[in-house]
Amino acid sequence: MTFRLPMMPSSTILEVIPSLQYSCFRRNLSYIPTSIPPSTQHLDFSFNYLTTLQRHMFPRLPLLQHLDLTRCHIQNIDNGAFFNVRNLSVLVLTGNPLKYFGRSSINVLEKIHKLVLVEIGLLSLDSLNLQNLTSLKELKLGTNRILCVALPTYSVTFKGFTLLDLHRNNISVIRADDTSVLRQMGSNVTLILSRNPISFIETGAFAGLYFKEINLFDTFISSTVVRDITGGLSGLNVIRLKIGNFEESTWQETVGLLLDYICYQFYIHYCFILLRGYRMSRQQECSYDAFVIYSSKDETWVLDELVENLEKGHPPIQLCLHERDFQAGKSITSNIVDEGIMGSRKVIVVVSQHFLNSSWCQFEFELAQSWLVLRRNASIIIIILEDVEDKKIKRLFRLHKYLKKNTYLKWKGNALSNIRFWARLRKAIIAKN
Known part of the structure; x- marks a missing residue:
């Protein structure tokens, strides 16, 4: 009508x-x-x-x-x-x-x-x-x-x-x-x-x-x-x-x-x-200084920069990398828990566009955060490898919340910034919680 x-x-x-x-x-x-x-x-x-x-x-x-x-x-x-x-x-x-x-x-x-x-x-x-x-x-x-x-x-x-x-x-x-x-x-x-x-x-x-x-x-x-x-x-x-x-x-x-x-x-x-x-954590000695959570598409940076500067520096810092250190024949999830998170004093998270698009990376981060809450002397160190869209980070609520409440490191790739970056990262890994 x-x-x-x-x-x-x-x-x-x-x-x-x-x-x-x-x-x-x-x-x-x-x-x-x-x-x-x-x-x-x-x-x-x-x-x-x-x-x-x-x-x-x-x-x-x-x-x-x-x-x-x-x-x-x-x-x-x-x-x-x-x-x-x-x-x-x-x-x-x-x-x-x-x-x-x-x-x-x-x-x-x-x-x-x-x-x-x-x-x-x-x-x-x-x-x-x-x-x-x-x-x-x-x-x-x-x-x-x-x-x-x-x-x-x-x-x-x-x-x-x-x-x-x-x-x-x-x-x-x-x-x-x-x-x-x-x-x-x-x-x-x-x-x-x-x-x-x-x-x-x-x-x-x-x-x-x-x-x-x-x-x-x-x-x-x-x-x-x-x-x-x-x-x-x-x-x-x-x-x-x-x-x-x-x-x-x-x-x-x-x-x-x-x-x-x-x-x-x-x-x-x-x-x-x-x-x-x-x-059991008080009775178990950690095999690694830090477990690295990263996308396999960022492996070049992890091997050429992170491993090169930390493991070959002084004092050497032993990293746990999933593609190198996980036990063969063991499920991925068991390796993440046993070798990576429970076997390391710290957790390093390399955030990139590839990280945000990876379900496994998100899974590892969520698991690490839960372990952080359970074992209160553990800590997570965030590295922002490249500029990422804020709206993508906001979709990962726990990561967005963590970044708002904690200091993180940002990789810039120039010589002067690199010196400060490696010094701060070493200090964060070596520091007692």
């Missing part, structure tokens, strides 16, 4: 756009009004009274994308209840004491991306029929009574699935069979298991699994449980790990250091290598 404003040129037209959002929030309604405009895309019907969602209860809303039915006292959902809103992308049913799902009640929502079933009294995923929801990306099932992380076998058809939220359920045991479907769902999945009373993880349950993130906050009931289940976590590959906050205060600080830990395809048992290293 259009209309012409008075006293305006004939070419000026104001278009009236129908409202895309409609709210019935907390209106004590026990029915769905038929007056909801068919153009509505977002409907907030939370905090009302709908004991049963009956067949065709909603008016025809072909454009509706987001439907919020939070705490509407819903106990039953009949087949066909969502037929007239079957183009939904988001459905929120949080806080409803659901006792009955019609077998096809939710299964009709073939275009849905996000399904929120938090605090609905759910006992098992088997009671849901989501077979047709192949576009589902996020499934939130927190604060229920679910006992198992296993997904139904049809879940492997969910295209682009990114989030399984099972926080605050009753999951105490995770067996290898429970993760078989997750194993087939790609590497971009975030798994949230926070506040579950996990006491046992079967060996191999997470072996070969790839996740974007795993959240295990407030999950293990004690540090003793963690030591007992490390075998079950070994072989896990994860980009972001959140773990810690035991009820036992003696472990809160130590394990809390691993919170929000970021790495590249990080095997979980290296977290515990770091913790063991924290306890």
Whole structure:
């Protein structure tokens, strides 16, 4: 619909756009009004009274994308209840004491991306029929009574699935069979298991699994449980790990250091290598003066300048270089931890454009920073090898934060600056922490 404003040129037209959002929030309604405009895309019907969602209860809303039915006292959902809103992308049913799902009640929502079933009294995923929801990306099932992380076998058809939220359920045991479907769902999945009373993880349950993130906050009931289940976590590959906050205060600080830990395809048992290293570091003598983190594309500068001036200078400074000093036949990650970080008094980070583009360099830096926090007498020396774009450094939050708080060295390449550069670098490496 259009209309012409008075006293305006004939070419000026104001278009009236129908409202895309409609709210019935907390209106004590026990029915769905038929007056909801068919153009509505977002409907907030939370905090009302709908004991049963009956067949065709909603008016025809072909454009509706987001439907919020939070705490509407819903106990039953009949087949066909969502037929007239079957183009939904988001459905929120949080806080409803659901006792009955019609077998096809939710299964009709073939275009849905996000399904929120938090605090609905759910006992098992088997009671849901989501077979047709192949576009589902996020499934939130927190604060229920679910006992198992296993997904139904049809879940492997969910295209682009990114989030399984099972926080605050009753999951105490995770067996290898429970993760078989997750194993087939790609590497971009975030798994949230926070506040579950996990006491046992079967060996191999997470072996070969790839996740974007795993959240295990407030999950293990004690540090003793963690030591007992490390075998079950070994072989896990994860980009972001959140773990810690035991009820036992003696472990809160130590394990809390691993919170929000970021790495590249990080095997979980290296977290515990770091913790063991924290306890053993006083008894272990370092083999190297400094471990050098650098991109292989900057190897020429490292060998011709860094090695030449430090190892052949007086006194000689022994460097650990990954291409020269890592043990053959040992995994890269083990070498980084054992030979590089734990085996050196200092860590030198050579920042360049190549460094910023390297996932392995970023991984090594993140690992070194975590070790720096664990072993408080360690230190990181940053060398800015060339001018780099500030926006690229800002994308690496921890590096950007470290550079803002700590003094770093900048390589300029001229004779006078070089003299000062090598003197300052030697002093920083030799200095006791």
